[in-house]
Amino acid sequence: MTDQSNPLLSVEHLKVSYPIRSSILLRKTGENVAVSDVNFELRAGETVGLVGESGSGKSTIARTVIGLVPAADGVIRFEGHDITKLSLRQMKDMRRDMQMIFQDPYASLNPRLTVRDIIAEGWRVHAGIVPRDRWTAEAKELMERVGLNPDYSDRYPHQFSGGQRQRIGIARTLALRPKIIICDEAVSALDVSVQAQVLNLLEDLQADLGLSYLFISHDLSVIEHICDRVLVLNKGVVVEEGTARQLFEHPQHPYTKALFSAIPVVRPWLEETS
Numbered sequence: 052m053t054d055q056s057n058p059l060l061s062v063e064h065l066k067v068s069y070p071i072r073s074s075i076l077l078r079k080t081g082e083n084v085a086v087s088d089v090n091f092e093l094r095a096g097e098t099v100g101l102v103g104e105s106g107s108g109k110s111t112i113a114r115t116v117i118g119l120v121p122a123a124d125g126v127i128r129f130e131g132h133d134i135t136k137l138s139l140r141q142m143k144d145m146r147r148d149m150q151m152i153f154q155d156p157y158a159s160l161n162p163r164l165t166v167r168d169i170i171a172e173g174w175r176v177h178a179g180i181v182p183r184d185r186w187t188a189e190a191k192e193l194m195e196r197v198g199l200n201p202d203y204s205d206r207y208p209h210q211f212s213g214g215q216r217q218r219i220g221i222a223r224t225l226a227l228r229p230k231i232i233i234c235d236e237a238v239s240a241l242d243v244s245v246q247a248q249v250l251n252l253l254e255d256l257q258a259d260l261g262l263s264y265l266f267i268s269h270d271l272s273v274i275e276h277i278c279d280r281v282l283v284l285n286k287g288v289v290v291e292e293g294t295a296r297q298l299f300e301h302p303q304h305p306y307t308k309a310l311f312s313a314i315p316v317v318r319p320w321l322e323e324t325s
């Protein structure tokens with residue numbers, strides 16, 4: 052359930068730009084403003100969606116929130132603290148609280164590590180979460196939690212299907228006990244029936260652990276299903292925002308109307324969950 056007290060994350064007047072460089076000397080010759088004046092809040096237990104065409108700035112916002120891209124202007128507060136001004140050390144601790152799940156789990160899973168070691172990777176980096184003698188047992192518990200057979204903990208990523216690999220990615224993320232998970236096209240590469248299963252898993256985890264999700268997807272039916280609130284981005288600017296229901300039933304801005312009418316909506320999960 053969404054916590055109505057202070058937001059976990061608040062983004063105020065965020066501006067992000069990328070340098071444009073000359074092709075010969077790589078000197079900066081200008082800047083491409085990817086995101087300007089973006090504002091939103093994310094509360095405990097809430098899912099906020101970012102939608103918009105390719106290049107509208109969704110991933111840039113995600114990468115800036117997590118500290119991979121610097122903010123040119125604005126404030127990003129996590130639990131009330133401006134994280135745009137953190138030291139590297141403080142950033143490392145904060146990264147633990149905010150994790151990202153990517154579209155292609157295979158590319159982000161080390162093919163030489165077993166599932167057990169993939170899940171334990173974060174415990175190596177962030178000492179003190181799980182004592183070493185508990186790594187195998189805890190990794191198996193996490194595998195079970197995400198719907199994987201714990202007996203397969205010594206198998207390698209290529210021995211799993213796409214949906215199972217995304218579950219490994221989710222288990223690895225959960226291992227760090229984050230408060231916010233940024234899902235960047237996290238189910239886009241999966242077949243619709245597998246998408247539905249992974250979305251249901253994410254919802255179960257949210258209900259059990261009170262997680263907050265920042266959910267990026269070009270698939271509006273996924274967004275409608277999983278998000279409480281949605282921001283519609285066009286060329287780096289939020290043109291409309293509201294609850295998922297408001298936006299889907301009564302889009303106001305011409306861009307939102309065009310975006311929503313252009314995409315066929317398939318909702319296999321409605322049959323499963325209703």
Ligand SMILES: Nc1ncnc2c1ncn2[C@@H]1O[C@H](COP(=O)(O)OP(=O)(O)OP(=O)(O)O)[C@@H](O)[C@H]1O
Pocket residue numbers: 069070083084085103104105106107108109110111112269
């Ligand atoms: N590393 C980069 N260097 C320079 N410009 C970039 C970089 N990454 C993104 N951009 C530019 O920033 C703008 C926003 O891109 P971004 O990837 O955030 O959009 P997006 O909505 O996530 O798109 P997609 O759905 O295709 O992932 C675009 O104009 C893009 O060309």
